[in-house]
Amino acid sequence: WNQRPLSVWRYRELLPVTGEPVTLQEGGTPLYHLKKLGAEMGLPHLYAKHEGMNPSGSFKDRGMTVGVSMAIQLGMKSVACASTGNTSASLAVYGARAGIPAVVLLPAGKVAIGKVAQALMHGAKVISIRGNFDRALEMVHELCLSEGIYLLNSINPYRLEGQKTIGYEVIDQLGEVPDRFVLPVGNAGNISAVYKGLRELESLGFIDHLPKMTGIQAAGSAPVVRAIREGLAVVEAEMSPETVATAIRIGAPVNAEKALVAIRETGGTAEAVTDEEILCMQRDLARKEGIGVEPASAASVAGIRKLAEQGMLDRDETIVCVVTGHLLKDPESVIRQCEPPIEIDADMQSLLAALQR
Numbered sequence: 001w002n003q004r005p006l007s008v009w010r011y012r013e014l015l016p017v018t019g020e021p022v023t024l025q026e027g028g029t030p031l032y033h034l035k036k037l038g039a040e041m042g043l044p045h046l047y048a049k050h051e052g053m054n055p056s057g058s059f060k061d062r063g064m065t066v067g068v069s070m071a072i073q074l075g076m077k078s079v080a081c082a083s084t085g086n087t088s089a090s091l092a093v094y095g096a097r098a099g100i101p102a103v104v105l106l107p108a109g110k111v112a113i114g115k116v117a118q119a120l121m122h123g124a125k126v127i128s129i130r131g132n133f134d135r136a137l138e139m140v141h142e143l144c145l146s147e148g149i150y151l152l153n154s155i156n157p158y159r160l161e162g163q164k165t166i167g168y169e170v171i172d173q174l175g176e177v178p179d180r181f182v183l184p185v186g187n188a189g190n191i192s193a194v195y196k197g198l199r200e201l202e203s204l205g206f207i208d209h210l211p212k213m214t215g216i217q218a219a220g221s222a223p224v225v226r227a228i229r230e231g232l233a234v235v236e237a238e239m240s241p242e243t244v245a246t247a248i249r250i251g252a253p254v255n256a257e258k259a260l261v262a263i264r265e266t267g268g269t270a271e272a273v274t275d276e277e278i279l280c281m282q283r284d285l286a287r288k289e290g291i292g293v294e295p296a297s298a299a300s301v302a303g304i305r306k307l308a309e310q311g312m313l314d315r316d317e318t319i320v321c322v323v324t325g326h327l328l329k330d331p332e333s334v335i336r337q338c339e340p341p342i343e344i345d346a347d348m349q350s351l352l353a354a355l356q357r
């Protein structure tokens with residue numbers, strides 16, 4: 001398998017699909033060394049795995065190529081999900097690729113515009129509910145059970161099978177198991193998926209230890225962080241989650257208990273970051289490293305900065321932060337933070353004057 005290109009399907013023996021996959025060449029995303037930001041934090045071995053470089057611009061494509069392939073394998077005729085945006089964009093893309101109808105439920109007014117645009121353009125039936133993501137997930141679950149539609153949220157185990165390949169790729173790219181793996185946590189699917197995948201590699205004898213799984217949430221939406229801090233066995237739902245990082249605006253993560261296992265069994269941790277810390281890191285990644293990500297994605301690196309400031313990290317650690325979605329997913333959050341373009345008359349004098357300003 002070493003001869004195959006880096007992609008989800010490089011690891012097909014560890015995936016449940018037996019037929020031809022529904023694929024757009026997902027995975028094989030870059031792993032960037034964060035030289036400047038790492039130096040500022042005193043962490044010379046800090047990396048970002050840029051999952052925004054997938055076909056629809058987020059890590060969800062890894063799960064969807066497997067999930068939609070399984071829908072076809074199982075003979076399902078239509079697919080659905082609830083989403084804070086990226087899952088819906090990805091499902092619309094892979095539904096189109098497979099040629100089966102897709103229904104997506106979104107929390108009205110709380111989904112970044114790029115994600116809605118994708119779901120619409122790729123031909124999904126897009127329904128905005130006047131409620132939050134947690135309610136949308138309950139509703140789509142009920143809909144799928146009553147109408148025989150195939151549910152492709154991360155309750156679906158095949159989604160997580162695809163997403164586990166993030167861990168495999170990082171090990172192949174680094175040539176070793178990192179000391180720490182850092183992910184933004186919303187519904188807690190991704191952190192659980194990476195953990196499951198690495199446990200499998202361990203039981204197959206390919207690796208002999210696991211990285212410290214580290215979950216980062218937005219402060220206004222941090223039920224997993226609270227459970228870790230308070231040593232709880234189950235996660236108590238946050239009834240009114242709120243954050244600028246709309247992708248992870250989730251109060252009742254369905255995979256929360258799996259995430260607790262991933263964090264605890266590996267000696268990892270969970271941390272919460274404020275919206276301000278998230279946006280500050282989004283700008284720093286963009287301007288100091290040239291890496292454009294959406295707010296939820298910046299949360300993972302913002303969390304590491306916070307843990308470093310608290311003295312919680314070892315300088316020698318090799319740390320991989322998963323940055324989950326592309327900058328262009330949420331242009332509105334960018335426009336709100338940045339000075340607008342300088343508009344001038346179309347003459348050279350005005351241009352030179354504008355440069356002096």
Ligand code: F0G
Binds near residue numbers: 188189191
């Ligand atoms: N980052 C981004 C950009 C996301 O879109 C999500 C989840 C996460 C992180 C968190 O991943 O849920 O596996 O813990 N987005 C889902 C969606 C909920 O509907 O697109 P998680």
